[in-house]
Amino acid sequence: MKALQILGIGSLFFCLSTACSQQERFYETGAYLLGTRLAIKILPVSGRTVEKDAAHLLKTIRKEGALLDSNSAEGIFARLEKNASYLWADESERQLVLPALKTSLALARRTAGAFDPALGSLTQLWGFSSLTPRQLPPTAEELQQARERSGYTRILSFDTSGVRVLPRTRIDLGAIAKGILADRAATLLRSWGYRQGLLDFGGDILLLGEKINAPWRVAVRHPRQGGRWWGIVHVRDLAVVTSGDYERYFVFEKRRYHHLLDPKTGLPARACVSVTVVGPLASLADALSTALFVLGPERGLPLLAREFPDYQALFILENAEGELHEERSPGFSSLTGWQPSSQQDGH
Ligand code: AMP
Ligand code: MG
Numbered sequence: 001m002k003a004l005q006i007l008g009i010g011s012l013f014f015c016l017s018t019a020c021s022q023q024e025r026f027y028e029t030g031a032y033l034l035g036t037r038l039a040i041k042i043l044p045v046s047g048r049t050v051e052k053d054a055a056h057l058l059k060t061i062r063k064e065g066a067l068l069d070s071n072s073a074e075g076i077f078a079r080l081e082k083n084a085s086y087l088w089a090d091e092s093e094r095q096l097v098l099p100a101l102k103t104s105l106a107l108a109r110r111t112a113g114a115f116d117p118a119l120g121s122l123t124q125l126w127g128f129s130s131l132t133p134r135q136l137p138p139t140a141e142e143l144q145q146a147r148e149r150s151g152y153t154r155i156l157s158f159d160t161s162g163v164r165v166l167p168r169t170r171i172d173l174g175a176i177a178k179g180i181l182a183d184r185a186a187t188l189l190r191s192w193g194y195r196q197g198l199l200d201f202g203g204d205i206l207l208l209g210e211k212i213n214a215p216w217r218v219a220v221r222h223p224r225q226g227g228r229w230w231g232i233v234h235v236r237d238l239a240v241v242t243s244g245d246y247e248r249y250f251v252f253e254k255r256r257y258h259h260l261l262d263p264k265t266g267l268p269a270r271a272c273v274s275v276t277v278v279g280p281l282a283s284l285a286d287a288l289s290t291a292l293f294v295l296g297p298e299r300g301l302p303l304l305a306r307e308f309p310d311y312q313a314l315f316i317l318e319n320a321e322g323e324l325h326e327e328r329s330p331g332f333s334s335l336t337g338w339q340p341s342s343q344q345d346g347h
Pocket of ligand 2: 286
């Protein structure tokens, strides 16, 4: 049997022996991009050179990733923070960043602000994406200052010329950017005629078509036992995105401080350990995994059913004793052929 392949932070993709000979028909490539390991598999089609197309795809993802990068000191969002307005420099910014902002703002409203694209002052204060992450929580005063400069209602307007915000507002699209880029990559692949493939953007996985005569199998990672999985989803033409408190965090006085912030408090959200969302678009699944993590199942499940009926979610929760259990949206099992793992025990 071929060894388990670990391709994502939030999820594991693997193949079993029966599928491995078919697996070899996929062209595989990867890169370190968007602060994560990116893995791509494409089933070649006649009339195209898959190596060339994959290289073009990676180049496009790198370029678009740089435009959406919230942390870059010279990027669009750093300049917007400094000047409170930003005019698109060219068509590629207008075609990418404008719709990204539009979608993000709509999702902020539809998730009651649980997904908030203007939390940049807070995310920078916590510094989980920084090269030198902090190991201590910020002070109450620091938090208060960053909260005053955060929140999507500080985005004043955007259109085909540019975007305006209240002074010192930092936009952070970190919770949706990888999903947006995955959707765009899939559209590009389809426009070239490819119909089967896998895009793994480190926890944001988008599947094109099926594997070979069978759905893709994606394992949801066990949130407290690295290398183990919690269960397996079986999907075709769907995105599988996980947000978890184990991705970027530090422990201070026995408490875990992680990168998923509750916009209401500016503190790491405490409702969940991980949330996996499955649905048609990686961008929406990405924003929703973050939002549902903040909301928890009690508030998140009714919102999902009401606002996003094409999306299903798996919540992994922890009780006061540190024991894990799961809650699923009503359609999760039928959409994914959910197969819980015998490795769920242990915490
Ligand atoms: P993800 O791993 O997709 O859930 O995205 C997490 C990243 O999104 C963090 O590293 C922050 O940059 C940003 N973020 C954290 N909390 C939120 C939130 N409540 N809404 C929007 N973005 C967030
Ligand atoms: Mg997300």
